[in-house]
Amino acid sequence: MLEIEVKVPVTDLGSIETRLVGLGGVFVTEKAQEDLYMAHPCRDFGVTDEALRLRMDGNAQVLTYKGPKMDARSKTREEIEFSVPMEQMRTVLERLGFVKFIQVRKVRKEYVLDDVLVCLDQVEGLGSYVELEFSGQDAEKGLVRVEDIKHRLGIEGNEIRSYLELIIQKKGEM
Amino acid sequence: MLEIEVKVPVTDLGSIETRLVGLGGVFVTEKAQEDLYMAHPCRDFGVTDEALRLRMDGNAQVLTYKGPKMDARSKTREEIEFSVPMEQMRTVLERLGFVKFIQVRKVRKEYVLDDVLVCLDQVEGLGSYVELEFSGQDAEKGLVRVEDIKHRLGIEGNEIRSYLELIIQKKGEM
Numbered sequence: 344m345l346e347i348e349v350k351v352p353v354t355d356l357g358s359i360e361t362r363l364v365g366l367g368g369v370f371v372t373e374k375a376q377e378d379l380y381m382a383h384p385c386r387d388f389g390v391t392d393e394a395l396r397l398r399m400d401g402n403a404q405v406l407t408y409k410g411p412k413m414d415a416r417s418k419t420r421e422e423i424e425f426s427v428p429m430e431q432m433r434t435v436l437e438r439l440g441f442v443k444f445i446q447v448r449k450v451r452k453e454y455v456l457d458d459v460l461v462c463l464d465q466v467e468g469l470g471s472y473v474e475l476e477f478s479g480q481d482a483e484k485g486l487v488r489v490e491d492i493k494h495r496l497g498i499e500g501n502e503i504r505s506y507l508e509l510i511i512q513k514k515g516e517m
Numbered sequence: 518m519l520e521i522e523v524k525v526p527v528t529d530l531g532s533i534e535t536r537l538v539g540l541g542g543v544f545v546t547e548k549a550q551e552d553l554y555m556a557h558p559c560r561d562f563g564v565t566d567e568a569l570r571l572r573m574d575g576n577a578q579v580l581t582y583k584g585p586k587m588d589a590r591s592k593t594r595e596e597i598e599f600s601v602p603m604e605q606m607r608t609v610l611e612r613l614g615f616v617k618f619i620q621v622r623k624v625r626k627e628y629v630l631d632d633v634l635v636c637l638d639q640v641e642g643l644g645s646y647v648e649l650e651f652s653g654q655d656a657e658k659g660l661v662r663v664e665d666i667k668h669r670l671g672i673e674g675n676e677i678r679s680y681l682e683l684i685i686q687k688k689g690e691m
Binding site for chain 2: 431434
């Protein structure tokens with residue numbers, strides 16, 4: 344299974360949502376998502392290429408550790424992920440000397456249009472984005488489907504940086 | 518609610534169990550318990566008076582953080598405790614630089630005799646112990662009840678050190 348994911352910065356989510364519904368998009372869910380990246384008390388994750396993240400996705404609360412990339416060519420990393428009570432896990436990590444590094448907060452509305460998941464993201468401190476996700480065997484077909492829906496929604500562009508990278512960059516510019 | 522807890526080193530758990538059953542002790546459960554104390558990558562918990570413990574108690578798997586004692590007189594500590602998948606949590610902690618400090622493993626058989634919980638503990642590397650626990654409002658009554666049952670079981674003594682302390686001490690002597 345491949346996943347094609349394209350992110351487009353937009354100015355007005357409301358009008359895109361109206362158009363999406365007009366095209367037959369089916370509402371799936373609306374949820375708050377919060378990603379809290381923690382810094383290590385005596386190790387620079389930027390240098391070691393690791394990450395420790397607490398994620399609240401609707402009601403789901405998850406701890407994720409991402410290890411360094413295993414080789415230069417692929418992006419393969421060790422990833423360990425499991426459910427935790429987020430507030431308690433955060434407090435334990437803070438008692439152990441971990442500190443909040445970056446917080447990514449968004450409100451996400453999900454629609455399905457044909458075979459594409461269309462996410463309308465309002466990202467705190469960054470603005471509005473539409474994220475289109477196609478899952479399937481055929482990458483070529485996925486790209487065509489995503490571009491078709493972008494066209495029908497009247498949006499263009501492709502932000503390849505993650506919200507985390509965008510927020511880090513923005514903080515660096517301030 | 519007060520808890521009176523008395524631990525007695527013994528040589529033969531089998532004969533004590535026979536006597537316990539003869540006195541009307543009711544079998545509750547038998548389970549393996551494992552406490553894994555982790556050391557911090559850049560902080561000496563012995564100095565800061567903290568502890569980070571992963572506990573497997575039968576099927577329950579729990580992470581516990583214990584903060585330093587809050588004042589000299591009382592033994593009050595912050596204690597944060599919640600369920601985790603033990604193996605995954607241990608792996609994440611190890612990736613973050615925490616290492617195994619001490620492991621306390623025991624097989625515990627629990628009986629109830631009158632209002633006292635009687636635990637028959639076989640502790641790896643330490644030997645056999647009977648732990649008697651009384652929970653109630655009346656400390657005086659609890660102590661009397663516990664001493665009475667010790668007498669009826671034909672055991673004596675009172676080991677005030679925890680299994681953790683006993684193992685640390687034994688390691689120091691080796």
